[in-house]
Amino acid sequence: MKQPIYLDYQATTPCDPRVFEIMAPYFTQVYGNAASRSHAFGWQAEEAVSNARAQVAAAIGAHEKEIIFTSGSTEAINLAMKGVVDMYGKKDGDCPGHIVTSLAEHKAVLDTAKHLESLGVQVTYLKPDQYGRHSAEQVAEALQDNTLLVAIMWVNNEIGTVNPIAEIGKLCKERQVLFFCDATQAVGKVPVDVEAAGVDLLCLSGHKVYGPKGVGALYVRRRKPRVRLVAQMDGGGHERGMRSGTLNVPGIVGLGAACEIAVRDLEKDRAHSRALRDRFEEKIFAALDHVHRNGHPEHRVDMCSNLSFAYVEGESLIMGISGLAVSSGSACTSASLEPSHVLMSMGVGDELAHSSIRYGFGRFTTEADVDEAAEQTIAAVNKLRELSPLYEMVQEGIDLSTVQWTAH
Numbered sequence: 001m002k003q004p005i006y007l008d009y010q011a012t013t014p015c016d017p018r019v020f021e022i023m024a025p026y027f028t029q030v031y032g033n034a035a036s037r038s039h040a041f042g043w044q045a046e047e048a049v050s051n052a053r054a055q056v057a058a059a060i061g062a063h064e065k066e067i068i069f070t071s072g073s074t075e076a077i078n079l080a081m082k083g084v085v086d087m088y089g090k091k092d093g094d095c096p097g098h099i100v101t102s103l104a105e106h107k108a109v110l111d112t113a114k115h116l117e118s119l120g121v122q123v124t125y126l127k128p129d130q131y132g133r134h135s136a137e138q139v140a141e142a143l144q145d146n147t148l149l150v151a152i153m154w155v156n157n158e159i160g161t162v163n164p165i166a167e168i169g170k171l172c173k174e175r176q177v178l179f180f181c182d183a184t185q186a187v188g189k190v191p192v193d194v195e196a197a198g199v200d201l202l203c204l205s206g207h208k209v210y211g212p213k214g215v216g217a218l219y220v221r222r223r224k225p226r227v228r229l230v231a232q233m234d235g236g237g238h239e240r241g242m243r244s245g246t247l248n249v250p251g252i253v254g255l256g257a258a259c260e261i262a263v264r265d266l267e268k269d270r271a272h273s274r275a276l277r278d279r280f281e282e283k284i285f286a287a288l289d290h291v292h293r294n295g296h297p298e299h300r301v302d303m304c305s306n307l308s309f310a311y312v313e314g315e316s317l318i319m320g321i322s323g324l325a326v327s328s329g330s331a332c333t334s335a336s337l338e339p340s341h342v343l344m345s346m347g348v349g350d351e352l353a354h355s356s357i358r359y360g361f362g363r364f365t366t367e368a369d370v371d372e373a374a375e376q377t378i379a380a381v382n383k384l385r386e387l388s389p390l391y392e393m394v395q396e397g398i399d400l401s402t403v404q405w406t407a408h
């Protein structure tokens with residue numbers, strides 16, 4: 001079977017061969033436990049981990065001591081949100097405290113918030129604007145005396161919208177509320193600096209930045225303020241007690257290398273994906289009408305194009321472009337038939353949400369891939385619209401909103 005063209009870089013990225021090469025010896029040769037203090041195997045592993053810690057820290061403008069390695073962003077999100085509530089939440093009354101987050105967050109944040117709600121935490125879910133974006137003013141209005149944490153993502157994984165993180169960070173600092181930012185889709189796509197952004201906690205993940213799967217990191221601010229967390233896993237006290245468990249040395253080495261490359265090649269990667277994304281959108285908009293772009297027209301990352309094709313049925317469209325590995329809505333929710341919670345939160349209607357496709361263009365995407373993707377999409381949409389009575393009516397100039405539909 002011919003492999004489809006991979007355009008799902010928000011779901012995961014291939015491991016860059018340069019990263020894989022650096023990781024390889026840590027499986028078979030330098031296989032020590034980084035916690036073994038009594039022999040060279042352990043020292044070598046520990047040195048590799050400490051080098052990777054410096055690379056990850058440098059990529060986000062942090063100090064090495066502020067990096068906690070985890071199994072990925074999901075774990076980092078759980079640790080950040082639950083760890084803050086456990087550390088700072090009120091222990092006596094019914095409600096430990098309040099959290100502000102967004103309806104457009106990744107499920108890892110939303111499900112953690114739901115879990116905290118079940119423990120009595122009060123959660124405000126902010127509705128984003130029509131582009132999936134939040135303002136600092138909106139966050140300000142939601143703050144309460146008992147707010148423990150604001151959790152707003154840097155870049156949305158479905159639509160690529162970039163939030164005004166530095167403004168939200170400044171607000172949180174002024175109001176002395178901790179700010180956690182899911183930067184999983186930001187690293188390698190926009191400049192990330194925890195100082196300039198004023199974030200207190202931030203997560204990132206290896207497999208979204210051309211590193212390996214199953215490894216990520218949580219940044220925990222050490223000064224102004226010093227953030228403390230209650231560990232969510234008990235064990236050997238690794239990672240300064242915040243995340244016990246034998247370190248995934250090859251994975252961590254890969255994460256470090258991937259972060260270093262992501263920052264070094266940031267402008268190159270951006271220019272590459274932007275050129276491809278623009279080429280793709282030009283072709284689509286030139287050939288098709290009634291296509292809606294989901295996400296912010298300016299404040300969006302270069303590698304993402306989320307489009308809704310009116311008057312086609314979502315499931316049929318996905319089948320029509322089976323030569324493309326893309327996602328309809330989020331990769332994590334495409335197993336269910338519910339329309340994307342992100343698009344719904346932005347007020348995109350049911351129909352358009354169902355007919356939305358997320359295209360992601362990455363480091364290894366070629367112009368030929370883009371041309372093929374545009375061609376397949378255009379052919380599939382045209383074919384489905386030929387069968388669509390609604391589209392025919394629209395072509396005839398009938399305003400569908402004025403039609404009186406009767407049920408039989």
Ligand SMILES: *Cc1c(COP(=O)(O)O)cnc(C)c1O
Nearest residue numbers: 072073074106108157184185205
């Ligand atoms: C992929 C993703 C996650 C989950 O990361 P894992 O490392 O796969 O657990 C969380 N947030 C966002 C925005 C993501 O894109």
